[in-house]
Amino acid sequence: MYRRRGRPEAIGxxxxxxxxxxxxxxxxxxxxxxLIWDDVVGEQVSKHTTPVKIERGVLFIHCxxxxxxxEISFLKSDLIKKLNKHLGKKLIKxxxxx
Numbered sequence: 001m002y003r004r005r006g007r008p009e010a011i012g013x014x015x016x017x018x019x020x021x022x023x024x025x026x027x028x029x030x031x032x033x034x035l036i037w038d039d040v041v042g043e044q045v046s047k048h049t050t051p052v053k054i055e056r057g058v059l060f061i062h063c064x065x066x067x068x069x070x071e072i073s074f075l076k077s078d079l080i081k082k083l084n085k086h087l088g089k090k091l092i093k094x095x096x097x098x
Contacts, residue, residue, distance in 0.1 A: 040082050057093035069097050
């Protein structure tokens with residue numbers, strides 16, 4: 001632990017300030033969408049899709065077939081809501097399906 005003004009400080013607080021200072025906090029938070037994708041979308045969808053990357057609130061998803069691309073396009077708004085609910089913030093603005 002680091003001591004600030006004589007009091008011990010948790011490493012998570014220190015890292016949070018460093019990330020914020022360097023403009024990385026939001027990117028780290030957004031990347032959580034990639035990490036929780038399988039849990040949020042469920043087993044059936046996760047077997048046929050892969051989160052590729054996230055940029056400025058846009059999650060890029062790879063689908064194994066055209067039929068799954070179409071299925072995800074129908075589910076897109078619900079998936080965005082579920083992801084944001086899981087993340088605790090409105091971080092995901094859109095999903096691009098490829």
